[in-house]
Amino acid sequence: MILTTTRIAKEIGGNISPNQPEVAIENAAKLEEGGAHSLGFFSNPKYEQSLYQTQCGAVIVPQGFVPQQPVSSVLIEHANPYFAFCTVLTNHFNPNVHREGIESKHIHLSVTIGQGVHIAATAYVEEGAKIGNHCVIYPGVYLGRNVVLGDHTLLYPNVVVYADCRIGNHCVVQAGSVIGGDGFGFAPVKGKYMKIPQIGNVILEDWVEIGSNCSIDRATMGSTIIKTGTKLDNLVQIAHNVEVGEHTVLAAQTGIAGSTKVGAYSQFGGQVGVAGHLTIASHTSVGGQGGITGNVTESNQKLTGTPATDVRTYLKSVASTRRIPELIKEIAAMKEEITRLKSGE
Secondary structure (H helix, E strand, O other), rough: OOHHHHHHHHHHHOOOOOOOOOEEEEEOOOOOOOOOOOEEOOOOHHHHHHHHHOOOOOOEOOOOOOOOOOOOHHHHHHOOHHHHHHHHHHHHOOOOOOOOOOOOOOEEEOOOOOOOOOOOOEEEOOOOOOEEOOOOOOOOOOOOOEEEOOOEEOOOOOEEEEOOOEEEOEEEEOOOOOOEOOOEEEEEEEEEEEOOOOOOEEEOOOOOEEOOOEEEEEEOOOOOOOOOOOOOOOOOOOOOOOOOOOEEOOOOOOOOOOOOOOOOOHHHHHHHHOOOEEEEOOOOEEOOOOOEEOOEEEOOEEEEEOOEEHHHHHHHHHHHHOHHHHHHHHHHHHHHHHHHHHHHO
């Protein structure tokens, strides 16, 4: 079926003004790069000039948008243009088209497999595992004993899920990530370190996405938990017994030490570090390279710096720090003046 502007408007619940021509859409593109059969989107006012210059055949725009200059594209109105555009990308232009069928020869006979599942060659599935409906498992994936995958979960190449870990529905784990490796637990004994057995597991709830090359350690006892809707960027480290609340986002190279609890709807920038055994309130935002060394007890705080503090306080501190060279010169001048006064000059 040809993808047209009318079909797109119907799928996303958008509106097209009367008397607009029907346009066949073959690809999605930026406003600056699109052609006559491209679909673009416009939502940020600072890119409005690009809308008037675009060659895209159709553009998704905010509901009620009134152009201030002529536009050659068919305009499809929607309350949330970016979301609508993402919906079209998912439905029609996703490069990862997954097939069904079991190709691997390394699946234990006790494994339970749902309907519409694809398990690629070289994937390895241990005894007792359960794989839900419409899961996709890429080459090189390892699933340990008694691992459970919910429905519609996607594991990209070389993902490792250790024994007893549980991954919910509609989860995505990008290539190279390790779910359920041992937590960093060692006890000092006579000048050496004795390994503490890590007998817990990791639980990823529904709609969780894990970036590439992340490590989420299994609990010493109990569970390390990533709650519903949470998204981790690449190269994120989650230590044993951590709990990350619902719909939280953690940017690349963030590290959270053991037994810390992060509240729901929090946002951490890149390279944020969080000490262990802390409680972080919900709706906490931390700027890049921020370091949290103590509990955050109040919700809706915006923090940055190390130790992390309120953004406004931190910026004032930075501004004061920049004046240090000037202040040193002033102090030196004052010392010279005091010396002259003492000497009677």
